[in-house]
Each structure stands twice: as C-alpha cells, then as structure tokens.
Amino acid sequence: MSKFSSKRGKDEPAISTASLPDIIFMLLFFFMMVTVLRDATVKVEVIVPEATELTKLEKKSLVNYIYIGKPKDRADQIKYGTAPRIQLGDKFATPGEIPLFIEQHRVTVPEVQRPQITSSLRVDGNVTMGIVYDVKEELRKAGQLKINYSARPKVD
Amino acid sequence: MLKKRKSSKDRVSTEINAGSMADIAFLLLIFFLVTTTIEVDKGILVRLPPWSDEPPITAKLAKKNILSVLVNANNQLLVRGEEMDVENLKDKVIEFITNPQSNPEYPDTPNDAIVSLQNDRGTNYKTYLTVYNELQSAYMELRNGESSKLFGTLFDNLTIDQKKKVIEKYPMKLSEADPTSYGEENAE
Numbered sequence: 001m002s003k004f005s006s007k008r009g010k011d012e013p014a015i016s017t018a019s020l021p022d023i024i025f026m027l028l029f030f031f032m033m034v035t036v037l038r039d040a041t042v043k044v045e046v047i048v049p050e051a052t053e054l055t056k057l058e059k060k061s062l063v064n065y066i067y068i069g070k071p072k073d074r075a076d077q078i079k080y081g082t083a084p085r086i087q088l089g090d091k092f093a094t095p096g097e098i099p100l101f102i103e104q105h106r107v108t109v110p111e112v113q114r115p116q117i118t119s120s121l122r123v124d125g126n127v128t129m130g131i132v133y134d135v136k137e138e139l140r141k142a143g144q145l146k147i148n149y150s151a152r153p154k155v156d
Numbered sequence: 157m158l159k160k161r162k163s164s165k166d167r168v169s170t171e172i173n174a175g176s177m178a179d180i181a182f183l184l185l186i187f188f189l190v191t192t193t194i195e196v197d198k199g200i201l202v203r204l205p206p207w208s209d210e211p212p213i214t215a216k217l218a219k220k221n222i223l224s225v226l227v228n229a230n231n232q233l234l235v236r237g238e239e240m241d242v243e244n245l246k247d248k249v250i251e252f253i254t255n256p257q258s259n260p261e262y263p264d265t266p267n268d269a270i271v272s273l274q275n276d277r278g279t280n281y282k283t284y285l286t287v288y289n290e291l292q293s294a295y296m297e298l299r300n301g302e303s304s305k306l307f308g309t310l311f312d313n314l315t316i317d318q319k320k321k322v323i324e325k326y327p328m329k330l331s332e333a334d335p336t337s338y339g340e341e342n343a344e
Contacts, residue, residue: 013170026184026185029185030185048199049281049282049285049286051199051200051285051286051289052289052293053200053289053292053293053296054198054199054200055198055199055200055201056197056198057197057198057199063197068281118201120197120199121199123281124281125280125281125282125285126280126281126282127280127281128229128277128278128279128280128281128339129275129276129277129278129279129280129281129284129335130277130278130335130337132281132284133277133334133335136204137207139204140204140205140206140207141207143206143207144204145203145204145205145206146201146203146204147201147202147203147204148197148199148200148201148202149199149200149202149285149288150197150198150199151198151199151200151285151289152198153198
C-alpha cells in the first residue's frame with residue numbers, strides 16, 4: 001500500500017520531445033512523396049464520365065493533357081462566355097493551337113519514346129461532341145494518334 | 157536489504173528512452189509509402205486514324221458486314237435503323253460479330269464485321285463515351301472468351317504473341333464517320 005502512495009507524491013517525468021522533429025519530417029516526406037505536382041491549374045470544370053474498359057496511363061512524362069469544359073471562374077465566364085473551352089497548359093486555347101502545343105511537349109521527350117506519347121483528353125461529360133471532334137481532327141493533323149479518353153471507374 | 161530497495165524507488169525517474177522513436181518513425185514512413193497508391197489517370201485508349209487530305213476511299217462493303225450505330229443530338233441510339241437503349245448495345249454487337257444463328261443479314265466471320273459509329277456535333281460526350289465503352293467491352297468479352305478457350309486465362313494475362321492470335325480472331329474494326337451537324341451545339 002505504501003508503495004503507491006509514495007509514487008504519487010513524486011514529480012511526473014517529462015516526456016521527451018526529442019523525436020518530435022523526426023515525426024514532423026516524416027509527415028513532410030510522406031506528403032512530398034504522395035503529392036502529384038500538377039503543372040497547370042485547371043481553369044475549366046471537368047467531371048469525366050464513367051466507363052468500365054479502362055487502361056492506366058503509366059509514364060507521366062509521356063502524357064500531355066487537354067482539358068475541355070466550361071470556364072470555372074466568374075471572371076473567365078465574363079471574358080470567354082460559358083460555352084465549353086479548350087485549355088492547353090495553363091491557358092485557354094483554340095483548336096488551332098493544338099499542333100504547336102503537341103510539338104512543344106514532343107521536343108521535351110527523348111526521341112525513342114516519342115511514339116509512346118499519349119494525349120489525355122479530360123473532357124466534361126456534358127460537353128457536346130462538336131468541340132471534341134475538332135480537337136481530334138487537330139490531333140490527327142499533328143500526328144498525335146495515341147489518345148486517351150479520361151474516365152472514372154464505374155461504381156455499381 | 158529493505159532500505160536499499162527503497163532508495164532506488166526514491167530516485168528521480170529517468171527519461172523515456174527515445175532512441176527507438178526514429179525506428180518507429182521510419183517503419184511508419186515505409187508502411188505508408190508501400191500502401192499508398194498515387195492517384196493515376198485512367199481512361200479508354202484509342203488510336204486515331206492518320207490524317208490524310210484525300211477523301212476516304214468509299215470501298216463497296218457488303219451491307220451485311222456493317223453494323224451502323226448512330227447517336228443523335230438527343231443522345232438517342234439508332235442501330236441498323238432501329239432505336240435501342242445503350243444497355244442492349246453490347247449484346248447486339250456480340251450477336252452481330254459472332255452470328256451464332258448464321259443469319260444471312262450478319263457477317264459470315266467475325267473478321268468481316270465492321271462497326272460504324274457516327275455521332276452528331278450536338279451529342280453529349282458522356283453518351284458518346286458510354287457507347288464507345290460498350291463497343292469496346294463487347295470486343296473485350298469476345299476476346300476474353302476466346303483466350304480462355306485457347307489459353308485458359310483472361311486476355312489481359314496473355315503474352316504479346318498470344319494476344320496477337322486472339323486479336324486476329326476478333327479484330328476490332330471500328331470506323332468513325334465525321335459527325336453530322338443537325339443538333340444544337342453549345343460551343344460558341
């Protein structure tokens with residue numbers, strides 16, 4: 001009995017905080033590893049449709065993204081209207097600018113890997129096919145034939 | 157004896173040994189690294205036909221070899237002149253390719269079968285992709301069936317040579333015509 005009472009009277013030992021920096025660094029590294037650096041902020045609203053026959057896009061450096069959707073910001077809506085627009089890199093574009101965009105990406109890739117370059121079309125589900133068709137025609141003209149219709153896996 | 161014991165209890169207690177904390181931290185770090193999957197972009201891979209300035213050669217193809225799929229601006233489906241729901245499209249395509257009842261209206265071999273897809277400029281992208289997905293999944297089902305018959309495994313697990321064999325049996329011949337422009341388009 002005396003054993004317990006004597007302990008209670010004593011000062012509690014301070015927990016060492018020496019490892020706290022380690023934990024913080026660990027968290028930091030963790031988030032650094034899992035965060036995918038997006039090279040452009042998406043200025044258009046894109047909710048890709050659902051599909052079942054999906055293929056994964058492996059090498060990020062071999063993929064260029066073309067976004068099609070309605071402008072997101074109110075300011076952009078006033079400037080460009082609410083009709084669907086194409087976004088290349090970080091700015092709005094017309095279909096005519098696609099060949100240059102493709103070429104600019106192509107030169108950054110080593111020559112042996114160039115046939116594997118894929119264009120990922122991230123298109124909103126409510127966009128009509130007219131603009132998508134125009135983009136596809138431009139891609140054909142630019143010789144960029146490998147494309148990927150970005151989609152979400154279907155959940156039943 | 158008793159006195160000695162008491163003195164050891166009285167001592168100001170030592171700090172918790174933090175030497176192993178780093179090991180625990182590294183263990184956690186490695187655990188998260190292994191279990192976290194970075195979100196990857198997924199989608200339907202498509203190969204576009206090369207661009208040519210000349211108008212496409214309109215070869216005479218037997219009518220029975222073509223399954224025409226039309227999608228209009230109201231997202232309705234017309235398959236060989238009949239209205240159809242997207243849900244039934246896959247079964248229809250499979251029936252068309254395999255032709256189990258030797259229907260004279262359908263192609264003789266799966267090799268002859270051509271699916272022709274045409275949409276309107278006003279068709280929703282969502283509908284287009286759903287239709288495209290159904291067509292591809294019909295071919296995938298046939299290829300999976302063929303590959304389990306020949307090699308006893310799914311098409312995805314085959315080697316390149318084995319895949320070629322299966323594709324030879326069921327080549328995906330999908331022709332996409334230029335879209336019509338009857339419907340309302342919300343672009344500019």
